[in-house]
Amino acid sequence: MLIKHKGRLFGDEIPRSEITPRAFFENRRRVLKAAGALAATGLAGLSGEAFATMTSPDAKGQKLTAATNTKFVPMDKVTPLKDITSYNNFYEFGTDKGDPAQNAHSLRPRPWKISVEGEVKNAKVYDIDEILKLAPLEERIYRLRCVEGWSMVIPWIGIPLAEIVRRAQPTGNAKYVQFISLADPSQMPGLSTPILDWPYSEGLRMDEAMNPLTLLTVGLYGEVLPNQNGAPVRVVVPWKYGFKSAKSLVKIRFVEKEPKTSWNEYAPAEYGFYSNVNPNVDHPRWSQATERRIGEDGFFTPKRKTLMFNGYGDQVASLYQGMNLKANF
Numbered sequence: 001m002l003i004k005h006k007g008r009l010f011g012d013e014i015p016r017s018e019i020t021p022r023a024f025f026e027n028r029r030r031v032l033k034a035a036g037a038l039a040a041t042g043l044a045g046l047s048g049e050a051f052a053t054m055t056s057p058d059a060k061g062q063k064l065t066a067a068t069n070t071k072f073v074p075m076d077k078v079t080p081l082k083d084i085t086s087y088n089n090f091y092e093f094g095t096d097k098g099d100p101a102q103n104a105h106s107l108r109p110r111p112w113k114i115s116v117e118g119e120v121k122n123a124k125v126y127d128i129d130e131i132l133k134l135a136p137l138e139e140r141i142y143r144l145r146c147v148e149g150w151s152m153v154i155p156w157i158g159i160p161l162a163e164i165v166r167r168a169q170p171t172g173n174a175k176y177v178q179f180i181s182l183a184d185p186s187q188m189p190g191l192s193t194p195i196l197d198w199p200y201s202e203g204l205r206m207d208e209a210m211n212p213l214t215l216l217t218v219g220l221y222g223e224v225l226p227n228q229n230g231a232p233v234r235v236v237v238p239w240k241y242g243f244k245s246a247k248s249l250v251k252i253r254f255v256e257k258e259p260k261t262s263w264n265e266y267a268p269a270e271y272g273f274y275s276n277v278n279p280n281v282d283h284p285r286w287s288q289a290t291e292r293r294i295g296e297d298g299f300f301t302p303k304r305k306t307l308m309f310n311g312y313g314d315q316v317a318s319l320y321q322g323m324n325l326k327a328n329f
């Protein structure tokens with residue numbers, strides 16, 4: 001709506017001093033509401049059984065109760081749910097932004113198994129409902145910045161990936177963690193097109209996987225993950241470009257050598273293994289200095305400046321000390 005932008009047509013972003021307290025206030029309100037709901041319903045100590053009944057075989061739209069972790073509530077306004085669920089990259093369901101919302105109904109997120117394997121002492125195949133019981137579910141509001149130059153702010157629900165790593169007990173040979181998505185042509189129509197070398201594969205260095213920010217994600221906006229967002233379980237790595245956050249995981253594999261990753265194989269000169277959000281290292285075909293925030297963009301909305309490590313530098317910059325981030329892009 002045009003009127004909204006009156007007075008700042010040619011301005012920069014809305015001054016932080018103006019936008020910040022309000023968005024932060026709204027996010028805080030989400031936090032308090034969630035906390036209140038927990039107290040009121042007594043769901044804080046929700047048992048596995050209670051949870052299992054809440055997640056029917058077709059878990060679509062099932063409520064998921066999680067306390068908001070106040071350490072991860074940014075100043076940014078949360079992106080509307082309709083944008084988060086209708087503007088997606090999930091090539092297993094097509095390459096257009098609207099394809100996953102159109103096509104992902106054929107994904108069957110239950111029953112679902114995820115295998116934790118490779119260089120570990122405790123290899124284990126988890127059922128999705130076991131994953132939900134491993135640790136208290138947390139809501140965390142993270143920015144997600146796609147390599148294409150847009151971003152969103154998403155209230156995820158999950159547990160630290162470190163919980164899985166700890167239980168797996170990696171051997172001394174485990175230097176990296178590989179994430180492998182489902183590749184089932186009967187559920188994923190996009191697999192008939194060999195755009196990527198399916199299954200979709202991603203990876204992290206062990207210390208990145210252990211970082212407290214790295215979230216094994218099972219929900220968003222107070223519900224189980226919608227299919228188009230990677231049901232029933234995905235990883236979310238907020239300081240890296242969106243493609244590192246692999247969806248609909250069936251394997252978490254601990255390995256000695258840097259694993260092959262789908263986008264790096266597709267175009268090695270354009271998508272590196274690290275793929276940290278970095279406004280100073282351009283993609284060969286476009287700048288990475290700015291981004292469009294989905295849901296708040298209008299004709300006159302100025303782009304935002306992209307932040308180093310997507311704004312999470314305090315928590316992750318030390319992982320890359322002494323590394324040349326232009327060479328290790």
Ligand SMILES: Nc1nc2c(c(=O)[nH]1)N[C@H]1C(S)=C(S)[C@@H](COP(=O)(O)O)O[C@H]1N2
Nearest residue numbers: 088089090091146181200242243245246247
């Ligand atoms: N399996 C799989 N995971 C994937 C993708 C994909 O195509 N397949 N796309 C990635 C990209 S490019 C982005 S930006 C994010 C988008 O996540 P969202 O749709 O939940 O916002 O998912 C990532 N994970």
Ligand SMILES: [Mo]
Nearest residue numbers: 146147242243
């Ligand atoms: Mo992306």
